[in-house]
Amino acid sequence: MARTENHKERMAEALGAFLAAPPPNMPLELLEAFGNMVQTEDGVLPPRVFQEAVMQSPVAISITNIQAKILYANHAFLRMTGYEEHELIGKNQSILSYKVTPIEVYQELWENLLAQKPWNGVLINKRKDGTRYLADLTVAPVLGMEGETSYYLAMHRDVTEVHELEHQVRNQKVLIESVVDMAPVLIALLDIKGEVVLGNQAYQRLSNDLQGEEPAKLILSALSDVMGAEIFIGARHGHNFLNKEIQIELPHATGANTGSMVGTKWFSCSEIWVDESNIAVDDYFEHKEKECCLLLVANDVTQQKQQQEQVRTNAIRALMAEQQLVHGMRETLSGAVFQLQGPFNMLSAALAILTRRGEDANDPLQTALQEVLNIGETVVGNLNAALPRRTKEAVQPVNLNEVVHEVLSISTERLLAQGVQVDLKLAPALPSVLGHRYELCSLVKQLVDNAIDALGEPGVVRRELLIATQLSDDNVEISVQDTGPGMVDANRFKVFEPFFSGWKQAKSKAGMGLTIALEVAKYHGGSIEIMPQNQYRQGCLIRLLLPLQAPRQLTDEMNK
Ligand code: FAD
Numbered sequence: 001m002a003r004t005e006n007h008k009e010r011m012a013e014a015l016g017a018f019l020a021a022p023p024p025n026m027p028l029e030l031l032e033a034f035g036n037m038v039q040t041e042d043g044v045l046p047p048r049v050f051q052e053a054v055m056q057s058p059v060a061i062s063i064t065n066i067q068a069k070i071l072y073a074n075h076a077f078l079r080m081t082g083y084e085e086h087e088l089i090g091k092n093q094s095i096l097s098y099k100v101t102p103i104e105v106y107q108e109l110w111e112n113l114l115a116q117k118p119w120n121g122v123l124i125n126k127r128k129d130g131t132r133y134l135a136d137l138t139v140a141p142v143l144g145m146e147g148e149t150s151y152y153l154a155m156h157r158d159v160t161e162v163h164e165l166e167h168q169v170r171n172q173k174v175l176i177e178s179v180v181d182m183a184p185v186l187i188a189l190l191d192i193k194g195e196v197v198l199g200n201q202a203y204q205r206l207s208n209d210l211q212g213e214e215p216a217k218l219i220l221s222a223l224s225d226v227m228g229a230e231i232f233i234g235a236r237h238g239h240n241f242l243n244k245e246i247q248i249e250l251p252h253a254t255g256a257n258t259g260s261m262v263g264t265k266w267f268s269c270s271e272i273w274v275d276e277s278n279i280a281v282d283d284y285f286e287h288k289e290k291e292c293c294l295l296l297v298a299n300d301v302t303q304q305k306q307q308q309e310q311v312r313t314n315a316i317r318a319l320m321a322e323q324q325l326v327h328g329m330r331e332t333l334s335g336a337v338f339q340l341q342g343p344f345n346m347l348s349a350a351l352a353i354l355t356r357r358g359e360d361a362n363d364p365l366q367t368a369l370q371e372v373l374n375i376g377e378t379v380v381g382n383l384n385a386a387l388p389r390r391t392k393e394a395v396q397p398v399n400l401n402e403v404v405h406e407v408l409s410i411s412t413e414r415l416l417a418q419g420v421q422v423d424l425k426l427a428p429a430l431p432s433v434l435g436h437r438y439e440l441c442s443l444v445k446q447l448v449d450n451a452i453d454a455l456g457e458p459g460v461v462r463r464e465l466l467i468a469t470q471l472s473d474d475n476v477e478i479s480v481q482d483t484g485p486g487m488v489d490a491n492r493f494k495v496f497e498p499f500f501s502g503w504k505q506a507k508s509k510a511g512m513g514l515t516i517a518l519e520v521a522k523y524h525g526g527s528i529e530i531m532p533q534n535q536y537r538q539g540c541l542i543r544l545l546l547p548l549q550a551p552r553q554l555t556d557e558m559n560k
Contacts (some may be wrong), residue, residue: 002132008269008455010457011409015411015495018252019177019546021132022104023282026399031060040292044305045062047321047480049103053072053077056072056074056075056077057074057076058154058304059076059155059157060073060074060076060077060079060080060081060153060155060157060158061073061074061075061077061153061154062093062153062154062423063075063078063142063151063152063153063154064093064151064152064154065151065152066090066149066151066152067092068088068090068093068094068152069090069092069093070087070088070089070092070093071089071093071151071528073085073088073089080127080133080158081096081127081213082127082128082129083095083127083128083280084528087128093154096123096125096126096135097125097126098124098125098126098132098355101123101124104498105121105123105266108121108122109121109137109139113139113141113149114143115452116137116143116148116149117141118138118140118141118404119137119138119139119140120136120137120138120139121136122134122135122137122163123135123137123161124379127293129381131242131391132158133157133158133160133464134160134163134348135157135159135525136156136157136159137154137156137157138153138154138156139152139153139154139312140153141153145453149317162354165223180200181200181201182200182201183200183202184300185202185205185297185300186199186200186202186203186215186267186300187199187200187202187203187295187297187298188200188203188215188216188295188296189274189293189294189295189296189356190216190293190296191291191293191294191295192291192292194216194217194220195311196214196216196275196292197239197293199215199216202214203205203216205231206265209250209265210248210250210251210428211251213251213428215248216296218248218269218428218429219246219248219269219429220296220428221246221429221528222246223244223246223269223271223357224430225246225431225432226244226245226246227241227244239271239273240270240271240273241270241271242270242271243268243269243270244268244269244270244271245267245268245269245301245305246266246267246269246429247264247265247266247267247305247399247401247402247429248264248265248267248428248429249265249266249401249424249426249427249428249429249430250261250263250265250428251263251425251428256545263424264302264401264405264426264555265298265300265302266300266301266302266304266305267298267300267301268298268299268301269296269297269298269299270296270297270298271294271295271296271297272294272295272297273292273293273294273295274292274293274294274295275291276291276292276293276337304334307407309405309409309457312406313406313409313410316406316410316438316441316479317410318439319438320410320438320445321443323438323442324442325510325511327516328510328515329388330387330388331385331512333383333384333386333387333507334387334512335499336383337383337384338498338499340376340380340383341380343376344373344376344377344380347369347372347373347376348373350369351366351369351370351373354366354369358443373552383482384464391434393436393437393438393439394436395436395550395554395555395558396434396435396437397432397433397434397435397436398432398433398435398436398440399430399432399435400430400432400440400444400469400476400478400546401426401427401430401438401469402425402471403437403441403444404424404444404467404478406426406441407445407448408448410445411445411448411449411452413450414449415452415465418452418455418456418463419463420452420455420463420464420466421463421465421543422462422465422466422467423464423465423466423467423469423471424467424468425466425469425470426467426468427468427470427471430469430470430471430476430550431471431476433476433524433546433547434551434554434555434558435524435546435550436556437454437525438444439523440520440524441519441547442458442516442517442520442546443517443521443544444480445517446476446513446514447478447480447517447528447544448465448467448480448543449513450482450513450514450542451465451484451542452482453484454482454484454485454539454540455482455483455484457484457485459485460483460484460485462483462538464482464483465480465481465482465483466479466481466482467479467480467481468481473546473548474548474549475526475545475546475548476542476545476546476547476548477543477545477546478543478544478546479541479542479543480540480541480542480544481539481540481541482540483538483539484539484540485539486533486538486539486540487530487531487533487540489532489533492530492532495514495530496514496515496518496528497515498511498512498515500514507527514528519543521545521546523551523553524547524551524554525545525546525547525549525551526544526546526547527544527556528542528543528545528547529542530542530543531543
């Protein structure tokens with residue numbers, strides 16, 4: 001567009017008072033350009049306002065000619081650089097150069113300006129006193145009426161402190177991330193929905209061991225069980241806790257070495273709720289409820305736990321040996337009572353017949369029979385009285401995964417001696433049931449012992465034992481499957497009768513084991529079932545179900 005006298009007049013009018021008192025060295029064309037800039041829809045902004053705004057702006061502003069010679073610098077520029085105005089006017093902007101900014105940066109700056117494009121970047125500047133600072137510089141060409149570059153407008157801020165802070169934050173972040181990542185404890189950060197947003201290396205390792213299962217979910221589920229409350233309920237208010245112990249199972253632990261806690265990991269867990277400020281711009285003025293994150297820290301205490309378990313297992317072994325002795329005595333005495341009861345019943349029947357016939361009451365046979373019966377009753381009574389009583393145990397929460405491990409630990413020698421391959425498929429996190437711990441151990445041991453006996457039967461080639469636990473509806477289930485000779489359907493219920501024994505090899509057994517096991521299961525509100533042969537390929541599959549909701553007799557016993 002050609003510049004006309006008319007245009008000059010309009011500009012002069014528009015700039016009004018600003019033209020009457022222009023800043024020193026500020027050329028007319030520059031004022032024209034600014035005049036164009038301050039045109040608003042409602043008219044023209046008084047130039048004095050514009051001039052004051054530039055002068056007082058907290059950002060360092062300078063205007064140069066196209067060789068970068070300074071024509072104008074505002075107060076902030078003078079404050080920031082330490083120069084007086086007269087020391088700057090007419091000097092190249094390079095007066096601020098600390099001479100360490102790479103030449104490529106300047107080349108890029110100038111390439112943009114020559115192409116009439118603005119440029120933004122960071123330079124290292126020096127003040128009059130020689131101190132240096134980081135300048136976040138924006139330069140833009142100011143075009144004349146005919147589209148040619150007439151001036152350059154520059155604005156810069158001292159960003160040294162911001163840069164230092166940024167670096168400090170970045171360094172701290174790197175440091176914290178490295179420490180968290182390398183920490184031997186497992187650390188995970190979960191969002192409010194329970195999704196893992198961050199997990200350190202120890203967490204990733206466990207994730208690999210769990211073959212795709214999310215460790216945090218298992219840990220939280222196990223914690224919910226231990227603490228008797230859903231961890232995510234009331235999350236926003238955050239209930240922190242420290243050092244709660246839980247156990248989880250690694251999947252598919254296979255091997256003859258069943259003595260150690262193969263596949264079980266113990267963790268001491270702490271949970272801290274972290275308030276996260278909302279950084280969304282829209283929420284700047286609104287004090288919305290803060291977002292909560294859950295910091296989960298889990299320390300692997302498996303080794304210590306294994307040592308404790310070893311001590312406990314030894315104690316259980318001793319206790320179970322005693323219990324077995326008691327069981328054996330009960331079995332033998334019950335057997336004797338049972339055996340005696342038959343002949344006595346026959347004698348009693350004979351006596352009843354003789355009495356009904358109205359034979360002489362002084363008949364020596366009747367008298368002898370009566371005497372024998374009396375002696376018999378006394379003997380049976382004495383034997384019953386001699387039956388050792390079941391030892392009373394406290395009711396407590398029992399984790400059946402632990403029970404399985406304990407039983408396997410006790411049975412290690414037998415398993416190894418018979419070359420049995422054990423396959424464990426334990427539920428990664430199993431809720432506890434209420435019960436008598438040692439009785440339940442004896443029960444599971446009975447099932448395992450039976451399976452080992454079955455694997456020792458003649459003709460068994462593959463000796464494998466699969467023990468699995470799972471949550472099944474409102475029950476905890478343990479299944480024990482062997483690759484022995486199996487059981488004919490006709491015996492599926494008979495085996496629970498006293499003195500039933502179908503073993504070819506283990507003939508010495510009295511046949512009370514499953515009877516007592518069923519008694520224990522029933523007392524705990526549960527059941528034992530031998531699955532029909534057509535439901536699996538080989539051997540025998542026996543399933544024990546124990547309810548999560550303890551039966552009345554157990555809760556009553558506990559509340560006594
Ligand atoms: P110079 O020889 O001046 O420049 C280095 C390179 O820049 C040259 O090789 C050339 O490629 C290019 N160049 C320089 N002048 C021109 C030109 N007139 N036309 C085309 N290309 C050119 N520098 C700072 O260090 N700090 C600042 O705060 C700063 N602010 C500036 C503000 C404005 C508005 C402008 C236009 C420039 C600014 N500069 C600033 C750049 C400054 O003018 C110098 O280019 C720079 O400081 C390097 O100076 P030098 O003496 O080391 O090298």
